[in-house]
Amino acid sequence: MGGNTGTDTVTTKYSGTDEELAARLRLAVGRLNRRIRIDDKESLPPLQLSTLVTVENHGPLRLSELARREAVTAPTMSRVLTALDEAGLVTRAADPGDARGVLISISATGVSRLAELRSHRTALIARRLDRLDDQQRNALEAALPALEALLVDEED
Structure with missing residues (x-):
């Protein structure tokens, strides 16, 4: 597996401001989403x-x-x-x-099409994950609960 090793993001406390963290997260998630849409030529708008x-x-x-x-x-x-x-x-x-x-x-066609799109997009992300080293993959896995918590709306 390739990729640079960077710092140990699993155990290192983030030292920036909330605004800096929010900006970096917005940029990373937005760019990843855009890359997936570009790579997924079979997708719907x-x-x-x-x-x-x-x-x-x-x-x-x-x-x-x-x-x-x-x-x-x-x-x-x-x-x-x-x-x-x-x-x-x-x-x-x-x-x-x-x-x-x-x-x-x-x-039924819509259900089938969504399943295909989800499978294809998961494969696209899996190929990108293959570029990461073990430390980076572990950091992503550790961050998933926090990322998933960001998806919960305040009224939920």
Whole structure:
């Protein structure tokens, strides 16, 4: 395994400010995410992928609820859903609680496509992990609980 050894980040206390740590973390996570998107040529556009995951995790949902969850306007979400629907990744059904409403669900094709994308992206990250030495890999493993804690929303 390659890579430089750096300092022992598992046992060394971080000596910078919270702002410096936040900036470095933002930059590292953002660049890694961008690299994965660039390397993953078979992926969906980010908003389509995010919407599909939201529908998988919380569906069936109305367009307005999806737009709220994804922090976009209803017209933007409508365009995203049209693309996902045309690709066969979501289905639309009448809302039994409101005859005017439509509920969006993930299709079997959508479930399959998400599984493929997740597998492919995991493989992309695994190849990058192969470049790290044991010390760097151990530091990443030790940092995972803290990184996962950052994903918990304050209202959870």
